[in-house]
Amino acid sequence: MEAVMTPTNQSVATRILVVDDSRVVRKVARRILEEAGYDVAEAGDGAQALAQCHVTLPDVVLLDWNMPVMNGIDCLRGLRRDFGPDEPSVILCTTENGADFIVSAIEAGAQEYIMKPFDDAILIGKLEQLGLTGRRQ
Amino acid sequence: MTSFEEIATLVKSRSGLTLGPDKTYLLETRLEAIARRLGVAGYEALAPLLRHDRLLQAEVVEALTTNETLFFRDTRPFDHVRTVGVPRLLAGRPGNAPLRVWSAAASTGQEAYSLAMLFSEMGAALCGRAVQILGTDIARIPLARAREGLYSQFEVQRGLPARMLVKYFRKEDESWRLIKPIRDMVEFREWNLLSDAGSLGRFDIIFCRNVLIYFDPPTKSRVLEMLTARLVPGGLLFLGAAESVTGLTSSLRPVGGEHFVFEVPRVAATVG
Structure with a gap:
């Protein structure tokens, strides 16, 4: 669909899909992201996330590692298979913080990695590091 | 001279940092730990102790001039x-x-x-x-x-x-x-x-x-x-x-x- 340029929609919110089996984590992430001007969607596992991406491709997927049905790494591999190496940007998110986990995430095609628990400074900082502010031009 | 002015003058002379009256929160938050350690109530009570204690002066200047930083900032x-x-x-x-x-x-x-x-x-x-x-x-x-x-x-x-x-x-x-x-x-x-x-x-x-x-x-x-x-x-x-x-x-x-x-x-x- 072609965007119509009007004074109210010259900039569009960056779309972020938050994927986590914890409703609490999704809620916290949604609050942080919406306050910063991002447009947020949610999925409860990797399979749901992949299906949603085939309907509307977000700019970024904030992807939990350990989830039922389909874990984060398998979802990430599916995203790279279906949409290529660059889109959407993926930030893998987990309590695992060893260097080997981070290497695995990058090798599987993640752009970034954050460790739980995260706060607004870390999450927004990572998005800005990827050049993704709350509202894109 | 008030306690705030006394500390602000010290910090200005040592570091060049200007602390305007709107920066009282900075003194309250950053000097709280030092004041607590010395058993005095807040930065106001620190000022008299600073007059003859060069080590304490250095510590206060340091506490007020330390900036937050991050990797690849901007x-x-x-x-x-x-x-x-x-x-x-x-x-x-x-x-x-x-x-x-x-x-x-x-x-x-x-x-x-x-x-x-x-x-x-x-x-x-x-x-x-x-x-x-x-x-x-x-x-x-x-x-x-x-x-x-x-x-x-x-x-x-x-x-x-x-x-x-x-x-x-x-x-x-x-x-x-x-x-x-x-x-x-x-x-x-x-x-x-x-x-x-x-x-x-x-x-x-x-x-x-x-x-x-x-x-x-x-x-x-x-x-x-x-x-x-x-x-x-x-x-x-x-x-x-x-x-x-x-x-x-x-x-x-x-x-x-x-x-x-x-x-x-x-x-x-x-x-x-």
Whole structure:
């Protein structure tokens, strides 16, 4: 669909899909992201996330590692298979913080990695590091 | 003189930092731990104790001048160094002299080490030039942390790309330590920006970001003149995005229309 340029929609919110089996984590992430001007969607596992991406491709997927049905790494591999190496940007998110986990995430095609628990400074900082502010031009 | 004025006068004389009346929260929050340790109620009660205790004076100045920092804070200056700054400097100064870089408000070292990682990534683009990075700060305790090169989980997630984390850091318990080759690229020294910096020599690149905003106009001019005198001809001074040299010095001009990087025009540099 072609965007119509009007004074109210010259900039569009960056779309972020938050994927986590914890409703609490999704809620916290949604609050942080919406306050910063991002447009947020949610999925409860990797399979749901992949299906949603085939309907509307977000700019970024904030992807939990350990989830039922389909874990984060398998979802990430599916995203790279279906949409290529660059889109959407993926930030893998987990309590695992060893260097080997981070290497695995990058090798599987993640752009970034954050460790739980995260706060607004870390999450927004990572998005800005990827050049993704709350509202894109 | 009120307690606030007394502490503000001390901090101004030692560091150049101007604390206006709107900064009472800074004294309340940053001096709270010192006051608690000494068993006195707040910064107001600290002022009389400061008058004859030089160690305490230093501690208070340090607490009020330590700035928050993060790796690759604002990526644009680093991109500029890599894509424009270094190629220009190398072309302008052929030979084998090392590139000298000064992180003038180094705090806990993230900026200086970000530069070290950036130069390490540049590899062959440096045409074999060695890089020497000096990190200075007025505050002793953050510098001690900088020398350690050990950062918390929180700190390494702020600004540092994950790829660089696994390449340049090693996990130690719950923290991450920079690898020795990167640590060895940086020397940290205690230094007051208001002092004569002649002994530091001259630099190709100076980062002095988000420092001038804390100074009054005469101090800003003085620091800018000092920094200008420390640049080699064609050298680059990087300031914070919100900082300006307008009305403060005529010795610097913006590079390529960017508002965060300045150079000394070659004629002015040879006079300095």
